[in-house]
Amino acid sequence: MAKGKLTFGDIDVSVNVPAGTRVIEVSEKVGAGIIYGCREGDCGTCLMSVDEGIENLSEPSALEDKVLKENMAGKDMRLACQAQVIGEGETIVKPA
Amino acid sequence: MNKNAKAVEIAKDIHWVGAFDPDLRVFDLILKTANGTTYNAYVVRGSEGVAVIDTVKEEFSDAFFERLEQVVAYEDITAVILNHLEPDHVGAAPELMRRAPQARIYVSNRGLKLLNATLKDELEMYAYTLTNDGDQVSLGDRTLTFVHTPYLHWPETKCTWVEDEKILFSCDVFGSHFCDERLYNDLVGDFRFSFEYYFKHIMRPFKRFVLEAMDKIEPLEPALIAPSHGPILRDHPMEYVRSYRSLSASRLPNEMEGKEKSLLIFYMSAYGATADMARSVYEGASDVDGVRVSLYDLQGGETDPFVDLIEEADCLVFGSPTINGDAVKPVWDVLASLISIETKGKFGAAFGSYGWSGEAVPMIEDRLRGLKMRVPEKGVRIKFHPTEQELEDCTAFGRSIAETLCGKAKPKVVDFADL
Ligand SMILES: Cc1cc2nc3c(=O)[nH]c(=O)nc-3n(C[C@H](O)[C@H](O)[C@H](O)COP(=O)(O)O)c2cc1C
Ligand code: FES
Numbered sequence: 326m327a328k329g330k331l332t333f334g335d336i337d338v339s340v341n342v343p344a345g346t347r348v349i350e351v352s353e354k355v356g357a358g359i360i361y362g363c364r365e366g367d368c369g370t371c372l373m374s375v376d377e378g379i380e381n382l383s384e385p386s387a388l389e390d391k392v393l394k395e396n397m398a399g400k401d402m403r404l405a406c407q408a409q410v411i412g413e414g415e416t417i418v419k420p421a
Numbered sequence: 422m423n424k425n426a427k428a429v430e431i432a433k434d435i436h437w438v439g440a441f442d443p444d445l446r447v448f449d450l451i452l453k454t455a456n457g458t459t460y461n462a463y464v465v466r467g468s469e470g471v472a473v474i475d476t477v478k479e480e481f482s483d484a485f486f487e488r489l490e491q492v493v494a495y496e497d498i499t500a501v502i503l504n505h506l507e508p509d510h511v512g513a514a515p516e517l518m519r520r521a522p523q524a525r526i527y528v529s530n531r532g533l534k535l536l537n538a539t540l541k542d543e544l545e546m547y548a549y550t551l552t553n554d555g556d557q558v559s560l561g562d563r564t565l566t567f568v569h570t571p572y573l574h575w576p577e578t579k580c581t582w583v584e585d586e587k588i589l590f591s592c593d594v595f596g597s598h599f600c601d602e603r604l605y606n607d608l609v610g611d612f613r614f615s616f617e618y619y620f621k622h623i624m625r626p627f628k629r630f631v632l633e634a635m636d637k638i639e640p641l642e643p644a645l646i647a648p649s650h651g652p653i654l655r656d657h658p659m660e661y662v663r664s665y666r667s668l669s670a671s672r673l674p675n676e677m678e679g680k681e682k683s684l685l686i687f688y689m690s691a692y693g694a695t696a697d698m699a700r701s702v703y704e705g706a707s708d709v710d711g712v713r714v715s716l717y718d719l720q721g722g723e724t725d726p727f728v729d730l731i732e733e734a735d736c737l738v739f740g741s742p743t744i745n746g747d748a749v750k751p752v753w754d755v756l757a758s759l760i761s762i763e764t765k766g767k768f769g770a771a772f773g774s775y776g777w778s779g780e781a782v783p784m785i786e787d788r789l790r791g792l793k794m795r796v797p798e799k800g801v802r803i804k805f806h807p808t809e810q811e812l813e814d815c816t817a818f819g820r821s822i823a824e825t826l827c828g829k830a831k832p833k834v835v836d837f838a839d840l
Contacts, residue, residue, distance in 0.1 A: 330834075332832075335795065336795060336797040336825060336830075337825075337828075337830055337831075337832040337833065338797060338832070338833045338834075338835065339832065339833065339834040339835070340834075340835050340836070340837050340840065341834070341835075341836050341837060342837040343837060346837065351837065351840070353790070354840040355797065355835070355840065356790065356795050356796035356797040356798075357795060357797070358766050358795040360765060360766075360793040395530070395531070420766065
């Protein structure tokens with residue numbers, strides 16, 4: 326199965342993850358600084374900045390897009406509870 | 422029902438129409454109120470419209486409507502401004518909208534979901550506007566300007582500014598739970614402790630946001646601040662603004678001036694095993710340059726001063742033995758008290774000695790994660806007293822946490838399956 330490398334810049338931990346894994350599933354396990362509220366793409370708490378490899382993440386859904394806009398998120402920002410790793414390259418994320 | 426409810430004119434065509442709740446002793450579960458509180462609501466009349474700013478807790482609706490009716494007919498209300506959608510301010514709002522359905526509701530843009538939850542299905546019958554910082558509503562000869570103050574103390578909180586009278590309707594900002602029918606800060610009893618107590622319990626976790634809000638409010642130089650709880654501040658209002666600034670400053674300024682990170686280790690130990698671990702963690706962390714490490718036995722301290730220390734710290738490490746399948750109470754007391762400060766983003770870790778099941782460490786780690794802290798290092802658990810080798814593991818653990826804290830740790834690569 327395709328694996329991507331997901332790196333949490335704030336704690337310098339990289340995890341090799343199977344395609345389809347949501348960032349939240351990994352960040353919680355490694356103790357990264359991204360935080361969560363609703364866990365379902367509603368509250369915007371889990372906003373993260375993607376420093377590299379944003380193309381390795383699934384496209385934001387209409388719901389996520391709306392929340393990103395409400396939070397005035399930049400182009401390189403995503404919700405960690407929504408974004409899935411889909412590509413094989415390295416994706417570097419950190420709390421927004 | 423309050424038979425003598427009178428509206429109070431606080432400026433020309435601006436009335437207080439709130440309610441007194443002198444018997445309340447505990448507010449929002451976390452605040453004590455020695456003489457009750459007030460729910461302040463206001464009516465602002467202009468040449469072409471009337472705005473109601475905030476309402477009261479539902480049980481106090483009668484007094485609110487009685488006062489309201491003294492100063493405005495329902496059909497003349499053009500705007501209902503909800504500065505904050507907590508139930509103690511919007512309790513009477515559904516009924517107000519039923520009586521004044523033509524009024525347009527104003528809430529800040531982050532308040533829509535809460536407005537929905539407040540008015541439920543009835544919301545669709547009314548017009549509402551989601552406001553941005555700086556948006557205005559005209560009442561003809563009077564203009565209201567919204568000053569957004571997010572996270573003081575909910576995401577949607579805002580204030581409303583009336584330029585011609587230089588009045589700030591500040592909602593929970595500058596509020597206090599203090600009930601005195603004389604209303605004004607220069608007439609009521611001494612409420613200074615309530616003002617600070619309120620700040621400490623409601624605003625303190627959001628100090629960062631308080632400072633941003635003061636940057637917006639200070640230049641307005643309000644001549645009167647009308648909060649939604651407690652005395653109206655007409656005498657030296659700017660003192661209260663300055664007070665918010667100083668209460669948001671660092672409580673314990675120290676010598677490090679940001680040059681070093683601070684790492685605090687708290688532990689408890691019945692037979693000395695966790696205490697031995699604590700000393701080794703301490704030694705390991707102290708090996709790392711750029712970190713100031715402190716070691717505290719929780720048995721020798723009170724919770725509150727530790728909370729003050731923690732507020733200023735970058736990393737917290739807790740050591741607890743497992744007793745009856747749990748971490749010990751003083752550890753939980755500290756962890757439970759952290760609700761009143763900002764912990765998000767701090768680093769955390771746990772260690773402890775145990776006999777057979779060892780739940781304390783993972784339970785503490787869960788709590789640290791719940792406090793939105795980073796917990797990058799798996800906690801160390803040791804059965805009974807540590808051996809020399811195990812103490813070395815503790816030293817390595819302390820060193821590793823300190824290195825991660827100051828960005829010196831080697832990057833780690835792991836496999837998802839191993840997590
Ligand atoms: C001081 C205070 C802080 C609150 N903080 C949060 C919060 O961080 N997140 C949240 O979802 N709700 C928060 N709330 C909202 C409460 O969870 C909500 O009002 C709930 O309906 C209260 O339930 P209760 O009636 O059982 O007390 C807070 C409420 C108060 C009074
Ligand atoms: S946790 Fe609420 S949007 Fe992700």
